[in-house]
Structure formats: structure tokens, C-alpha cells
Amino acid sequence: MSTLAHDDHHDHKPTGLKRWFFSTNHKDIGTLYLIFALTMFFVGGSMAMIIRAELFQPGLQFVDPQFYNSMVTVHALIMIFGAVMPAGVGLANWMIPLMIGAPDMALPRMNNMSFWILPFAFALLISTLFMEGGGPAGGWTMYPPLVLQTGNAFPFLIFAIHFLGVSSIMGAINIIATVFNMRAPGMTLMKMPLFVWTWVITSFLLIAALPVLAGGVTMLLTDKYFGTSFFDAAGGGDPVLFQHIFWFFGHPEVYILALPAFGIVSQVIPAFARKPLFGYASMVYATASIAILSFFVWAHHMFTVGLPIKGELFFMYATMLIAVPTGVKVFNWVATMWKGAMTFETPMLFSIAFVILFTIGGFSGLMLGITPVDFQYHDTYFVVAHFHYVLLTGAVFALMSAVYYWLPKWTGYMYDERLGKIHFWLSLISSNVLFFPQHFLGLAGMPRRIPDYNIQFADFNAISSIGGFAYGLTQLLFVYIVLKCALGGKKAKPRVWEGAKGLEWYVPSPAPFHTFETPPKLTKEMLEH
């Protein structure tokens, strides 16, 4: 097999602190992003453990309601902005240049900055938990007037959000600039791997949505400290206005988390089915339609605020419409498997689980989209189950799949397949024990974000908590597997997986520090997907 890059020992790379702090190398920054995301996954996860411990039994055993609320709030912010988004950006950093034949990201210094903002932003956010009055406790949605009751944590929360927004926007600009300017000759847009496509579309979502959030939280800041009343009815403002602003960001944000996952699964399934991706063009169009539609459905998060009936009808129809392109994607994945020659290594297992469990989350999403029924579902554990199905067994499973898929390319060694499979099965079982009973809790009438509950909810909460602890513990195994793989093992070939398509498999494993310093000459074979 031909490889397109020269060997590792020709590279001149900085060492030590200088290498990591001042890095402008897309692979090192990608690694930093991924390590940071994994760290935050555990920080946010330990908060989830506190939540599940408190909910294990009725009665208040471990924490005060105020602290419980701040756990709920900070868990969400960390998992969304600290774990899933940076993990996606990390993968984009590592893989996009390798997949399109570019030497690096288009704006390497900005790349460094957009990463190094993150640790500081989260230091700000997490420091609030140790302040008098505790961390932000009004939910990650930050609805006023409640969020305006936050104590000293308030400005820290707002500035942390601003920083996270700045970091994400810089990351998005970088990805767009890279993809539009640095593709190797012959890599036309409709030849790009789907992972690259989903990230381009995600980047546009980020650039369009995050400034809106920044505006919204700035209005909160001036409402609290500078006497404005954007959201204060007594001053002529409107508390619901914030919800419109927030969800105009918030709904596209959901797809910011989900679209890269779609991209990953669209890489992994064809590789292990040894068959081209079914309906490549329709996948690209479906992703784009989902992204565009995502700006027209925000008020389905607000069906109970008392919208005019015409508004409720519009947002119901638009929401239900999203099921069509999402359905197309699922059907395409199934059709890709159809008549393939499948093997079931860990990445494939996580991707198949993604297809099933994300679809289950999509089903409850469709149910939630039916406005009159949402009047019952809204703000209950049914919603909690829904978004954890799409975000944990959806987005996070896809990210796990991606790590197992590309880990040998990053480290040069194969991971322990047996442990990988154990990690998969334990994750699969525990996450379903964790989240499936929450559907029942919601239907039976348990609202979300409560620290204590009536005894009729006791049994399912206990089951859910056991699943939660099991899922949390299982992820320690993941860390072990990754570390073990980084330190050594069976040498990985350049083409790690027999059926894998794409340019990244034409460079050696581990991928050298610098790749594609001169544009590669692409053959027809390299452009298959």
C-alpha cells in the first residue's frame, strides 16, 4: 500500500511545555481538545453521580436543594460546552486536514487560542461552586427572572458563556476557512467525506447561533447590574423574550452536538460494512435541511409558555417536518449495512447502537413535537430521557465510536479489542438502565429538576440511579483502554480497518507530526467514500 507522507523521524517538533501551550499543530491541538473533553466528561459526570445519588431514594440525604439545582445546571453546561462540543472540535481538528489533504488548519494560531480559552472559561464557571451562595442554580437554560436571583456566581456564569461562545466561533471560522480553501486538488465539495460535510454545516450553525446566545446573556447582565428591563415585566420588558432568544440559539445547538455524530457514523458504518455509503448526496442534503430547519423550530421548547395558537401550530408542523430528513439518514445507514459484509469491531458496535438509540430519542422527540401531548410531557423526566437518548446514547456513543475508529491512527497502536467490546456492552446496558425508566417516570408525572419526589417514583429512580453509577464506573475502563493504547500494543497499519475509505488511511499510523506539506495527488480510489 502506498502512503502519502514521509516517516515520523523526519519531523521537527517542539517538546515539553512549549509543544502543548504554543502549539499551532492541528494534531496536537486536536489531542488537547480531546483530553480536555474527556476530563470535562468526568467532571460533569461526577455531578451526574451526585444527582443520581440524591435521587436514589426519596427524602433528602446528601445535598441541599440549592446545591442540587446548581449540580443540575452546571452538569448540563459542562457536558454540552465542555465535553461534547470540544470532543467534536478535537476530532475535527485531528481529522479534517487529514481527510481533505491539507497540511494543517487554515488559521493555526487562532486554533491555539480557541482551545486555550476553554480551560479558563471552565475555571471561571466551576469556581462559582465554591463561592458564597453557590454556583448558578437556575438551570442551564438561565431563564429570567430566576437566574437574576443568582448571587456572586452570576457575572462569572455570563462571562464563562461569552468565552465559550468566542472559542466556538473561532473554531467554526477555522473549520470553514480550512475546508473552503485548503482541500487538495481533486477533492471537490461533493467528494468530501461526510464527516467533513457535517462539520462544515455545524460550523455555520455555530456562527449563526452563538452570537444570539451572547446577546441574550448580555441582556441578562445589564438587567441585573445596569438597570435595564429587557426581561422584567414590571419595567415594560418580557421574560418570555429571553426564552425566544435562548432557544433560537438552543435548538441549533442541539444539532451542533448531533450533526458531527451523524458524520462519524457515516464514516464508520461503510467501513465495517465494506460497502459505499448509501445515498451520499441525499445525506449531504438531509444534513443541510436539518440545519436550516433547526432555525425554525425553537419555540417547541416553549409550547407551555402561552404562545398564540397560530405560533404553536407553525412550530408543531416545522418540528414534525424534521423527522423526514432525520428519517432519510437512518434509512441510509440501514441501507448501507444491507448486503454488506459486516464485521463488528468496537467502533461499529458503538455506531450501530447509535443508530438504534438515537432513533429511539428521535421517536420520543416526534412525540414531544405534538403540541397538545407536549402539554403533558413538557418539563418532565420524559424530556430528560429524550435528550439523554439523543445526547448520551446518541452523540457520546458516536464520539466513542470515532475514538475507537481513529485511535490507532493517532497512537500508532491497536487498542485492546476485547476490552473495547466489554466497554461497549457495559455502556450499552447501563445507559439504557439509566435512561429508559425515566420515560416511565415522566409519563407518571415526575417533573424534572426536583431534588426529592413522591414515593410513587421511588422504584424507577432507584433503577435509574443504579444504571447511572454503572455507566459512570464503566467510563473509567475507557480511560484505561485509551491510556493502554497510547502507551503501546500491537502496531497499527496505515489502513487500520480493512474496509475504511478516505485519505487519512493513506498516511502512516501514527500520523506524522506534519502531513500533506505538499498537496497529494489524489487517485480515484482515494476519493471513494
Added chain:
Amino acid sequence: MKGNPKLKSSFHKILLALLLTPLTAIAEWGLNMTQGVTPISREIYSMHMVSLWVVTVIGIVVFSIMFWSIFHHRKSKGVKAAQFSHSTTVEIIWTIIPLAIIIALAIPATKLLIKMDDTSEAKITVKATGIQWKWKYDYLDEGLTIYSVLDNNSAEVSQRNSGIDPMQSENYLRDVDEAIVLPINTKIRILTTAADVIHAWWVPDLGWKRDAIPGFINDNWAIIEKVGVYRGQCAEICGSGHGYMPIVVKAVTMDDYTEWVSEKKIEQEAKNNTKDMVLTKAELMTKGEGVYKAQCIACHQATGEGIKGVFPAIAGSSVAIEADNRLRHVQQIIYGKGLMPAFGEQLSDVDIASVVTFTRNSWGNNTGDVIQAKEVSEARTKPNVITAGDSKKEKIAKGNIDELTKAR
């Protein structure tokens, strides 16, 4: 997992346990949405069931095809992968079928939504106001107001490490001191609003929840068809007491309802006229403890210590100790201060007198003070010392008005 029988058998055991759990669960626990007791709640229930079956059938079809493929199209069976990668016909079909299903679901949903939106011709209107952390109900046609707070038993049990097992009380966190009483077979309009932050009024048996937003009034309706007690709770995070503001609707016949209204009016008349009541210190302390548990414990805690940085302590607070601050103490309860809501309307003179007496003589606040209802009654007519002079807000408001007049 091939070739590891030990692992396989333990895996089967886990799977078996998981399969059996839901079976017993179905028998014992509530798994599904309630059908409720209104025509609308029943329609919502059937729409929920229809959509649940639709997605279940789609799921079974799609996943069956997928699993069939997983079992048959695997490399280990010596299959050679086909290389097809698109089919316009198939893609058109699987775009149109979901579209048709969605339209079929949207039509009845639209009809139901239009029906729910029509609050006209309601016989009775009740306004529910969410307040951190209780509900206030105004029967607008009767001129009757009641406050509904978490019951004392739940409040006590729910204290952190109370040592009391919640499993003993069936309606733990789902009971209030005073339920809202509504007649059956009558179209009732329920307005929702809030005094401080956003809350949401939700009784699953009525079929809907609706946000209660300060400065907004949302309207909804229900016709309850069965006598009974229906329980729900606040559904929008509203601060540390969010889990502690239940809603209890007692549905009775029209005759019982009319009777309840007249009794309630007489009772409130008596309650509003307590300024001449004189109680002993022991009586005030007992009554005050009851009021404290119902109204104050959520923020100031059973220990009177509050929560540092969020809710100020009463134990050792100058307002609750110093003799000069007696009026301030009473007025702070009447008018509220900062995050603390005003209780002047909700609590009678004797309630306030007893809770002030209680807090001035508990947790080391040994003032020995005895406050009688008369003192509270007088405090209501005296100038407000809480906002007097030093209130920044008052200054700002005044400043704005002065400036506006100047500009004119």
C-alpha cells in the same frame, strides 16, 4: 465475545434480569400517562397512545430489517459486499412515507389544539399565582383568595437527614395545607401567572400544564368529570423550593362547592379580624412554630440558620434580636424584602404575631419578647421602615420621576 462461554453466560444472566424487571414493573408501578378526568385529558392520552404505537411500529420495522441484515450480511458468513450506493426510487419512497405519517398525526393534533385554545363560556374563573414557593388562588367570581402551601408533614420529612422515612407517607410532597376546591361537570377557566419567577401549574389528571409567568396571564380550561382529589406540582424550575410546591385539586359536586365557598368566606372573615386576639406566650410559640414550618422553613431552614449566601439566618440576626427592630421585624414579614415575598396579605395578624414571637425566642434568640396581634395590626398602618429613606430602589424611582418632570 466469541469463545468466552463464562462471559457469555453471565451476560445472559444480566439480560434475563433486565427482561424480568419490566414485567414485574408493569404490574406494580405506573408506567404510562394518566387518562385523566377531563374530556381533553382523555383525548391527549389517546393521541399519546397513537403516536407511541406509530413510532413503535416504525421502530420494529426498521430495526427488524437492520437486525436481519446484521445477522445475515456479515463477513464471517462468507458474504461478499454488494457495491450499490443509491437508488432514487427507494429514496423517494422513504421520504414520502414519513411525510404521510406526519401529516396523519398533525391533523388530529391541530383539531385538539384548537379545541384546547377555546376558553369561552367558562362558568368559573380561578387565577393561580405562583409565588416562591406556594400557590395563591383567586376565585375571581367569588372574591375569595386562598393560599396553598406544602403540608407540614412533608415539610418536616423533607428536611435534609430528617431521619423520617418518606416511604411512610403516601402523599409525600404531594399534599398541601389547603387544597383548591372545584366543582365537577363545569367549565372552569384557570388563569396562570406568577409574582416573582416563572412557575408552571400542572395537574396531570387535567391533561395539561401551563407556565405561570410574572407580568403575563395565561388562560386554560378544564371540565372535571369525576369527584376526587387530583395531585400535581410546579413543573418549571423556580429556585430551591421548586420540588416543594404541590398542587392539590379537590373536585366536588356543585352543591358541595357552593357550600365550601360560603364556609370559606365566613372562615376568612374571622381570620381577617384577629387584631384583638390575645394569646399567652406558650400559645404564640406553638402557633408560631406551625406558621414557621409552613411558610419559612424552605428558605430559613429548621435551624433558623438559612443557607449561607442565599437565605439569611434568623438565628442571631439583629432584626430578630434587637428591641429597636421589633417594628422592622414585623414589617419585613408584612412587606417582604429583596427575595423575601410579602406575607401581609396571606397571613393574619395573629399568624404574624405568633411567628415573630416564635423567631424572637428560638435558636438562641432569647429576647423574651411577646408580640400580640394588635402590634401587627398597628404595624400595618405605620410607615414602611423597610423601604423608607435608605431604599435605593425608591431613590432611583423618585429620581427618574424628577428627571421626567424636569424634562417636561
